Amino acid sequence: MLFNSLHFLVFFPVVLGLYFGLPARWRAPLLLASSYYFYLSWQPVYGLLLAGTTLLDYVSGVRMSRLATRAQRRPWLYLSLTSNLGTLFIFKYFNFFVDAASQLAGALHLPLAAPTLALALALPVGVSFYTFQSVAYIVDVYQGKLEAEQNLGRFALFVAFWPQLVAGPIERGGQMLPQLRRPHGFDYGQVASGLRLMAWGMFKKVVIADRLALLANPVFDHPRRFEGPLLLLAVLAFTGQIYADFSGYTDLARGAARVLGYNLVLNFRQPYLATSVGDFWRRWHMSLSGWFRDYVYIPLGGSRAGRFRTQLNVFIVFLLSGLWHGASWTFIIWGALHGTYLVAESLTASARAALGQRLGLAARPGVQRALGTAATLALVAYAWIFFRANSLPDAFYVASHLFRGWGHLPTAQLPAALAGLGRHFGAELLVAGAAVALLAFSDYRAERGSVAAWLAGWPAAGRWAGYAGLLLAILYFGVFGSSQFIYFQF
């Protein structure tokens, strides 16, 4: 079930009505049942997979909580990690690695029948998210940072909580389980704030992301038909699309959870206003960055093992982050590119600071910030080419032709590039521009303080007119076709 589908439009009010209508003790069971319904509406058979891994993680956690030392707990940790990461490997990475091994074997003239080894399995929706959430839980219990959840139903709800089940944010047990233990009643402020966040998330998804997709898709689907300006337009469109899409989904998830009385962690903090790539990763998909920091980077030694090892650790983390996003070379190169950016950023920090001093930028922090933001956005947008391209050759074509063909207007290629926008491409470009400007303004305001607090300062009539305007904008300018959220595929 997609948040931007008619199915959800029925599901959400029904769940909400029952949730607040039922006695408090029935609310958690209702949420668990609705979470499984939400998940089963995609692929019923994979509900068994979710239930199976949940049960194994629950048992592992409970057993570990009864054992005194780490050595005694270790077999349960390994069992749980094998189950979660094994599931992820089989469903997401097996065919990729077999294919890679087959190509390597071919290059070395070794016999390896890849097609017979390949598994015909569909990727379970959200598997990358809920397995990472479970891994975090089990490691925290193993390390004694978190008490194991003794109630199976509550633990199952922690894993399957529908607002964040399929595309995060990746919650931590320490943040979420205490909330699940608390009773939740109706809170006007919380519900109203959640609904506002949902409306804003929906606007980002259907008005901005899905419209920008109409600009990006025709070019990325047939990149060799285009060059220079139109490739750049598509790259910029995708840069906007993925932010509006994923942050829109997160707003919907956090908003829905807030309506139900739960607070999910912040996942985005104006990432395109970051002044460095390091800063970008402290603002983009924060729950995943935090996961990699705590469960990969620090166990690898973090920054405690010397300069070279620190840079290597950073690179490894981003390589794995790329692989997490998809079993494809394009994602691995995307991760490697970001790893390279960060290593280069770290190695050139003092030289850049000295250059800034010499150019007098230190005395002009506003200019320095603007330059940093522009450079970061350019680097991030360039890396998105590898994230979005349908294949590695396509990605290299776009990356290498981005700056060619600027000597003439691409009039012959223009109709094909704008084909996705339909007949009214002028109006569509205008709507897209206005909507992106609104998103940019919202991020700018959020950077200076809470947008909610800023809105609260408006006169009531203006505020309500704003809410009505937002809903009307969704209805009138939304691109509806039940397009999936980009991060669902991960």
Added chain:
Amino acid sequence: MLKLLLRLGGLLAVVGALAGLGLAAGLRAGYVDAFYARFAAPPAGSLVLGTSRAAQAIKPSVLAARLGQRYEGPWLNYAFTLAESPYGPGYLSSIQRKLAPGTRHGLFVLAVDPWSLSLPKKLQYRDADVPRFHHFKVVVFPEEKSMVSQLASVSQSPNLDYLAHYLHKPFYQLLLNTDTARVIERLHPDGWLEIALLPPSANPPLLRRRTTEKLATYRALAASSHPAERPLHGRMFYLWQTIEYLQQHGRVVLVRLPTGPEMTAIESGYQPDFDQIMTRVARTMGVPYLNYLHQPYPTNDGNHITRGAAGQFSQRLAADIARLTP
């Protein structure tokens, strides 16, 4: 909670009213897209069926003017596109939903060509939905999930089911004129789809580009498709079923529509014996088969005949049907 419900109710009422007004204005303006009016029209007694060639070539109002005394109305062009309405289970169900109940003397013009009876070379199969016969596999028709196959309400105005599920353009565009500086697109109340390049005398560069693109599409289609050859197999089975069903409600005529010379060449290369197959089908089913493939009518993209030619062609078709079906 009451406070929230009241405020939310008020907000949604205002938004709903404003959205409803906009939608009503958009629908009143008369044009939603190239399909909607067919699903908002009342059930029909006489139908033009086929794909986009028929949608643009046959004007039911012209047929009705000549043949309206003999056959039941209302008359409707219920032909869509190759992706939506090739002969198959989905299109047949939709036709059954669209036909006015109790029709006994309708006229049903079935446009046929190799494409509307072809299947992809790479077929997908699923288990047969027949108890005790689950080991049988049946072909999954590519249009199974399409609008024509899926839409349950095909004669409702306004058709909210269609607007909610299949209108793939933002609502605000309902309020804009669909014609652009280069192409006119209008779906008439009788279901005829009028497409015209501007200026009306034709626009050579645009016409050339459209023709080149269309021919390339069909060459690729020929390479990836398998023509229908055997009776009672694939789409041919559903053509038979469609004819059989419609014969219970009136008279059926099979028509092969005119197209551009290059498209004719592609089509003849793809399935050279198509006419013999259709002649056999027509003879077996006891229906006339009219072949206009080689008739010279101008096209707007190498495939679909122009709006001016559609009027002339519809006149001729009406005259031929009048002659053949006394």
